[in-house]
Amino acid sequence: MRTELAEHRLDHLDDLEAESIHIFREVAGEFERPVLLFSGGKDSVVMLHLAVKAFAPAPVPFALLHVDTGHNFEEVLRYRDETVERLGLRLVVASVQDYIDDGRLSERPDGTRNPLQTVPLLDAITEGRFDAVFGGGRRDEEKARAKERVFSLRDAFGAWDPRRQRPELWELYNGRHAPGEHVRVFPLSNWTELDVWRYIAREQIELPSLYYAHTREVFRRDGMWLTAGEWGGPRPGEVVETRTVRYRTVGDMSCTGAVESEARTVEAVILEVAGSRLTERGATRADDRLSEAAMEDRKKEGYF
Structure with missing residues (x-):
């Protein structure tokens, strides 16, 4: 009996995968219009792979959203488009360049556009009426992300207030939000960079x-x-x-x-x-x- 239990014991990656799939299904059951942020980067690729697993054999029940800075690597954009076509998904693109062209945003002196993504992101969330937004952030990446819960409440302006973070004991997630607010959801929150790469190897995920x-x-x-x-x-x-x-x-x-x-x-x-x-x-x-x-x-x- 003990031998049989040992053979069926989940390893570390199995535990992480099960937790992430549980999060995807919780959101699909609790929210009306989720969307998954997808850039073609490794974390968003793993996140999409998990979403496909979570709902198979049915299709992924939400769209993908990419905030395109206009300074992306061509290899990544090509991968993004090939993945969307292969899986038959809907892709929403919010373009920073469009905001610069019509004057809603201005180029920074250092040429960096990453900080310019916020306004197009928030506008895309509002226009799409998305009430839950999946992101690939992990707690090991950076100390501000280490403070974040799996379900991260954002106010009507999309702002994050660490004082409004909710307890998540026993993997119980609170998605309640007022009209105009939305929730950012991080299925990879408890993963590390090494976990992601080990999972990519195990699942033979192309990058x-x-x-x-x-x-x-x-x-x-x-x-x-x-x-x-x-x-x-x-x-x-x-x-x-x-x-x-x-x-x-x-x-x-x-x-x-x-x-x-x-x-x-x-x-x-x-x-x-x-x-x-x-x-x-x-x-x-x-x-x-x-x-x-x-x-x-x-x-x-x-x-x-």
């Missing part, structure tokens, strides 16, 4: 190629290797070099740095991540270095 080591022209700025582009890099004195790199996280090209790496397979990436002492955002995201509270300040304005 955009830039997550693995490749040759790319980059330049050095603020301790990071950035890709040249129309966003304003490199500046005078910044030398473009050819390096073998990969990306640990994916965002706006102007603030997402690559790391030098020879990890060309998922197994090699797992070994590399396991030996790292820097979080992926801390190592490769310039927008999180603006201040000690950069992420928390943006979340209070409505950012994820």
